[in-house]
Amino acid sequence: MARPTEIELDKRYLDYLIAFVLRARRVKAHSMYRDLEMVQRVGRVELRVEKDPDGVWLVQDLPPEEVVESAAARLRPLILQDEEAHHGKMLNALKRFLRGVTLPDLPGGPPTDSSAFLGGLKSEWSEFDPNGRTAQAYSVQSGRLSDGRTSDTLADNVLAFAWIYGDVVHGDAERLRETEQHGVKERFRAAAPLVCRLMEMTVSTLHVIQWLHHHGLLPMLPGAVFEQEVVVAETRFRQKAEVYMAPVGTTMPDSLVSDDGFADPGPQWQRLD
Template sequence: MDRGDSERVTARYQEYLEAFVVRARRVEEHSLAAGWDALVELAEIQIQVTRLDNGGMRIRHEYPAEEVVESAAARLRPILLEGDACFYQKVLKALGYFCRALPQDSEWIRAARDEWRTRVQPTTGEEAGYWVMVSNSATGEDHSLDRHRLAMAWIYGDVVHHDAARRQEADPFGLVDRFRAAVPLIAWAMVGTIELLNFIRVLQEAGHIQLSQRVFDERVALKSTTWEENATVYFAPVGTEPPTAAKTPLTAQWAQLDSAVDLSVFRTQSGAQLLRTGDEAAEPPEAGSGTSCSKPQAG
């Protein structure tokens, strides 16, 4: 490999790692990851069996709310997709390249690759952990599907896509079977993602890789969705051209909104345009200050 090829490979692999760090940090911020022990436990197939007084048995599954797992699946999705830069196996390949002279780290990478394949991309029903068989007494049809395919049907048929083929294959088993098959997969993928993120942090601190510090520091998830900030507000008749940039001087049609202005004008049927400029002394929670225009609804 000549120098040009080496530089291109290095740049591509660094791109994979930086994309993964940003996405993995967002996964790390998810509420399911707030309790590490609980997340690890959730990654295992949990079935509680109780013996009844009449000699029968009762099976109980207890999982987080579906919408909580659904949001986790959405955050994980790019890490599960082979076509995305932050795909887990691409990141391991990149790390293998940078750690090729580090035997101990290379061994960790190989082990992580094998475990991910077994847990997230199993090739047999046995590797998947279990399978479900159902029989329709009305039609006489029998169906059988392993846990991994049921889980994929929930992720890509019920949640992040509407994959018709996956839904059709898994429909005979119902939403409950699809969901409870997906929970351990999602939880384990989160565990594997966060462990790999921490491994990358160690390599970065040791100087074995040189990623942009920005990907470790930038905001990746919102802690709060309520903000208050000081601002100067301007308004103009509907149809007035807004400024083309944050620092563009305002035309004479824009007037400052202050205590002398009757706010009821913004509730009339005619509507209005508003322009807010950020207060330099009190930067908004999001990075940077700027200008925003809006058209309040009439009524």
């Protein structure tokens, strides 16, 4: 197989970058992200202490599961390696297009080499590893008072991706089996913060790409990708039309377009006025 040319490689990596931008804009437009303060709070895994006559309680407030599930669906292509929008492909695209480039002044710092900047961005994205078994905020372990037996300790990352790939977008039986003793509630409890952090990371990276484009450092990236519609805002479709009716079984005309603009469908068709 012939090696791709530089032009072909540029086209491939540009496609990756465009796919990421379009998907990231859908993430930014999600209803959950509009409450950024809530997204940040949930992502930090904040707990508060409440005390009542029954004792002391740790309370963690999360968004409704359906809302988080919807956000996870929009985020999914960014963490699935087979997708063009995968964050790793986006990072490789930036590495290609910014090779040898010194970035302008960044907020809070002097000009920096692009490779060092992209290295930091890659490190931040490395948290979102579907196969990672390291805890991001906490680990869980269950036990039975009856016999003192305890389960293996599971990282929140394992539980979170079990919810994403087992309960939501796929049906990964192996992930569900491993986390079965904790149930869907504990999987969701771990997933909601991860989804929030992933939303923040995605939008932050989108802003980085916009900044690079604004400074002319990504000349191949068409500006239209930041403007074209990526979500459906109006779900009532109202179009002016001409409607014709005919008895059931009447042959449909091949086309209603003629050289004059509109073709009469035939005598069996009655126009609805």
